[in-house]
Amino acid sequence: MSYTIVTHNVIDDSITERNMTAEEIAARKAEEALWEEEETERKSKAARKAALLDRLGLTEDDAKLLVS
Numbered sequence: 616m617s618y619t620i621v622t623h624n625v626i627d628d629s630i631t632e633r634n635m636t637a638e639e640i641a642a643r644k645a646e647e648a649l650w651e652e653e654e655t656e657r658k659s660k661a662a663r664k665a666a667l668l669d670r671l672g673l674t675e676d677d678a679k680l681l682v683s
Contacts, residue, residue, distance in 0.1 A: 618643060 618635040635643065668678055 618640050619632050620635055620639070622631045622633075624630075668675060673681075
């Protein structure tokens with residue numbers, strides 16, 4: 616996979632493209648891994664919340680009403 620950086624200069628409306636350096640690619644891949652980890656955690660938390668509400672026989676609106 617090729618990683619490219621595109622820069623748009625709004626003053627003269629020019630567009631330049633360049634390939635990322637090895638360091639930029641490594642940083643990008645680390646960010647992507649972190650994003651995926653965070654997304655997995657969000658989905659897990661939502662699933663646990665939905666399971667708890669189901670066990671309690673509550674809707675999400677019911678739960679919001681209880682904590683307000």
